[in-house]
Amino acid sequence: MAVIVGHILLISAQVNTQRGVPMLQEVTFGTFAEVQRAATSTFATVHDNWTNYVALQDVRVENAKLKDEIAALQIGLQQERALAQQSRTLQGLLDLKSAVQLKTTAASVIAGGASPEFRTMTIDKGTGDGLSPDMPVLAPAGVVGRIVMPASRAAKVQLLIDRDAAAGAIIERSRAQGVVVGTGTDRFRLDHVPGAADIQVGDRVVTSGIEGIYPKGFLIGQIESLDRKSGEFSDVVVRPAVQFSELETVLVVLTPPANEAP
Amino acid sequence: MKAALVLTAVALALALQTTLAQLLVGGSAAIDLVLVAVVAVALATGPVSGMLAGSVAGLIQDSLSTGVLGIGGLAKSVIGFLAGAIGQQFILTSALPRFLMFVGATVAHAALFMGLNVLLGLRTFPSPWKAVASQAVGNAVVGVVAFAIIEALPGVIERRRAGRRPRG
Numbered sequence: 419m420a421v422i423v424g425h426i427l428l429i430s431a432q433v434n435t436q437r438g439v440p441m442l443q444e445v446t447f448g449t450f451a452e453v454q455r456a457a458t459s460t461f462a463t464v465h466d467n468w469t470n471y472v473a474l475q476d477v478r479v480e481n482a483k484l485k486d487e488i489a490a491l492q493i494g495l496q497q498e499r500a501l502a503q504q505s506r507t508l509q510g511l512l513d514l515k516s517a518v519q520l521k522t523t524a525a526s527v528i529a530g531g532a533s534p535e536f537r538t539m540t541i542d543k544g545t546g547d548g549l550s551p552d553m554p555v556l557a558p559a560g561v562v563g564r565i566v567m568p569a570s571r572a573a574k575v576q577l578l579i580d581r582d583a584a585a586g587a588i589i590e591r592s593r594a595q596g597v598v599v600g601t602g603t604d605r606f607r608l609d610h611v612p613g614a615a616d617i618q619v620g621d622r623v624v625t626s627g628i629e630g631i632y633p634k635g636f637l638i639g640q641i642e643s644l645d646r647k648s649g650e651f652s653d654v655v656v657r658p659a660v661q662f663s664e665l666e667t668v669l670v671v672l673t674p675p676a677n678e679a680p
Numbered sequence: 681m682k683a684a685l686v687l688t689a690v691a692l693a694l695a696l697q698t699t700l701a702q703l704l705v706g707g708s709a710a711i712d713l714v715l716v717a718v719v720a721v722a723l724a725t726g727p728v729s730g731m732l733a734g735s736v737a738g739l740i741q742d743s744l745s746t747g748v749l750g751i752g753g754l755a756k757s758v759i760g761f762l763a764g765a766i767g768q769q770f771i772l773t774s775a776l777p778r779f780l781m782f783v784g785a786t787v788a789h790a791a792l793f794m795g796l797n798v799l800l801g802l803r804t805f806p807s808p809w810k811a812v813a814s815q816a817v818g819n820a821v822v823g824v825v826a827f828a829i830i831e832a833l834p835g836v837i838e839r840r841r842a843g844r845r846p847r848g
Contacts, residue, residue: 529698529699530697530698530699531697531698531744531745532694532697532698532714532740532741532744532745533697533712533714533741533742533744533745533747533752534710534711534712534815535710535745535747535752535793536745536746536747538744538745538746540698540744566746567746574744574746576746580746581803581804581805582746582803602805602811603811
């Protein structure tokens with residue numbers, strides 16, 4: 419058998435194939451090529467298995483670590499956004515403080531009203547900071563209300579939307595006068611408007627200062643709707659400029675309107 | 681024990697009222713969480729506890745508001761007593777009767793509170809129906825959900841404890 423194989427190999431080494439390549443070389447190459455192919459395939463399979471399964475054990479740990487990092491970054495981003503928002507709010511207050519020629523102090527809202535029948539809120543400044551009853555409370559967007567009960571380190575603010583609250587008002591465009599009255603809802607009512615007054619939907623309503631509490635010229639809101647029956651205004655609704663449910667910081671005017679500089 | 685429960689419920693409701701209630705309804709409509717707590721306490725413990733809870737809660741609310749001290753206290757005391765008495769006379773264990781109870785209590789409370797204010801010439805309430813109706817529904821929903829959570833809580837805690845106990 420070995421002799422026969424030896425002979426065949428000898429002949430093959432000398433005889434060329436039709437492509438001009440020695441037969442032994444072609445057979446040997448072809449055989450080893452298949453071995454190489456099988457080896458490569460096996461190696462690739464092992465490599466793939468290693469890469470996609472075994473090595474993923476570390477990836478899982480790394481994935482968890484990256485998820486933690488993303489969560490930390492997201493929290494950081496939220497903190498940055500909150501700081502930016504706070505910065506914008508404080509900038510608004512600072513602008514208002516600069517615009518108001520009266521002595522003011524900033525205060526934070528620390529609680530809402532305890533009873534839904536009364537629209538109040540509590541701020542973190544009190545008599546110790548110079549607050550006293552009837553001092554007006556403002557926000558960058560407009561008028562908030564007035565101090566009704568100051569304690570030493572906190573004060574209760576009656577919001578202008580409270581049923582018992584009211585403020586002298588004037589239509590900025592036409593200078594028509596009236597009284598803005600709280601309704602206990604998120605809208606004001608404009609009362610005591612002369613029938614001949616020039617009022618339109620969208621008109622800005624500002625304080626007139628006539629009641630002696632609020633400084634003159636501060637924005638209360640805009641006329642949202644009105645009804646005119648037999649020449650008289652019957653139902654003038656004002657949309658507040660201030661979002662009362664979103665108040666965080668406010669400005670208390672420490673100077674009474676009577677002491678305003680002329 | 682009962683007094684502590686009543687005070688805790690009232691304090692919790694007041695804390696939530698001053699922090700969350702405005703956010704929940706965007707400051708326009710209103711939910712009276714303190715009234716919800718008073719009715720819940722009354723239904724759970726009876727008319728006397730309900731009346732005391734209403735009295736304490738109403739007085740604290742009055743003192744924190746701008747109205748006359750005592751009007752809210754009186755209104756809530758009456759509602760606490762009535763809710764407790766009704767709770768003892770009728771079976772109010774399912775959601776619908778409780779929902780109706782909270783709605784009725786809110787409407788009665790509003791009638792008492794507004795009536796006293798109008799009688800004493802303190803405030804006027806032009807067309808309050810929409811506000812009262814929305815508050816009644818809001819209070820009822822919160823009350824029924826709170827009742828369900830409170831009643832489910834002991835069972836959940838017990839199941840979790842049983843699950844942690846070593847077997848065998």
